[in-house]
Amino acid sequence: MAMFEVADAYISFMGRFSTPLAPLFADVGLAGVGASAAVLDVGCGPGMLTAELVRRQGAARVAAVDPVATFVAAAAAAHPDADVRRASAEDLPFPDESFDATLAQLVVHFMSDAPAGLAEMRRVTRPGGRVSACVWDHGGGTGPLSAFWRAVLAVDPTVTDEAALPGSNAGDLAALMVAAGLREVTEVPLTVTVPFATFDEWWEPYTFGVGTAGVAFDALSPEQQERVVDLLRTELGDGPFTMSATAWAGSGVR
Template structure:
């Protein structure tokens, strides 16, 4: 299963949200890397610092995507294992981090023994799992006592740059298709500093939890920023492409008009984004 025309991988215990995520990402590693992947890589150095990743550390990168965190951890001299639920991402990550052991696997069931890793990182992975609490418990299971877990998620409400594409969809009057399931309310949690910190303390049973906002301006071009959703990348891409080329073009026109407020003199877009970075230690 290597391209967008192939079925997505199946994993035991998937929720409807998980199935929708598989569809949203299937075969789209290259389109992701060209736009959203560059955005998400911004938090990687701080994520690795928060997890205490140093030379010789046994590190798990959960939800590695195209391998930015795995490659950065390898560059620090860590012994890296990386997993992703999408085969196209696994291949891309293996190419980006050839020193890492990259394999297909999905939270909340990882194919590793208890206490296998000194540090576990997940760069935005909790945004893409149907059972965040179960995922956190699984990450704790595979982390040794005294080891650290560090995670990022997107903050809610979103920063203005992050909201741009959604505003274009709304301005075009395009609803979220009913076949794109939302996270079940009982599985959700507040996407705030206190909300993410509490998740690590309760579901992860971590100690010494800290959580802070990370804000930055992402510089891109209108063409690059539009390419991802127009290629069907992520949930926003499924919405953008859900009703055919004419509707996609209508959304693009609204995107073009709204993007003007973020335009720099050189024609690039300067898009404010805010993520949350939380970390904690496994007691013992």
């Protein structure tokens, strides 16, 4: 795929859920943070949360980082007045105490070292500032990919899903944040509901090979892939239908 095609594929796949999640998560991550506060989006992807932060704070007060060059290019193009850089959560390119709020939407479970990533988020946040993260409820079975993983595991029980990834179960994020030295830590569920006119509209992005789910589906044999689709169509019907997805959002004070 070309550079922006990669970002577009991700937006089609997960953006349909993470975009409506962004304002709910921003309410958590910006609680008690003023309109003139400087904020950082860690693991920004193509910029779904970045867009919400820019809308609330203004582009000049928003910074964003992601380790994937295609995502950085897409987010920077969409928000040219924001400070968008290529970097990992575990090695943020900012001085200590640079931001009033640091947020990571749907990225802790993909960090190579989640405790180190949260510690870095704490480092770049000013005393009294807020550090927040959210992860889909993969472990509890109410995430946006839960139906997919149930069908895949029914066809091939040896596949590794996302249920055990950091932050994917109730209480995970709160424990990680306390361990990172944050205070007054809370964790709440955030739920979005997305309508789909047809089964094919919902299913098509799974065929793009994007993310853990796309890679897992590509690794199945053609016969197994057909069985997965059959199981999902039986469960969901041809449409219209709605899909609800819940994320755990943790937040603490520096």
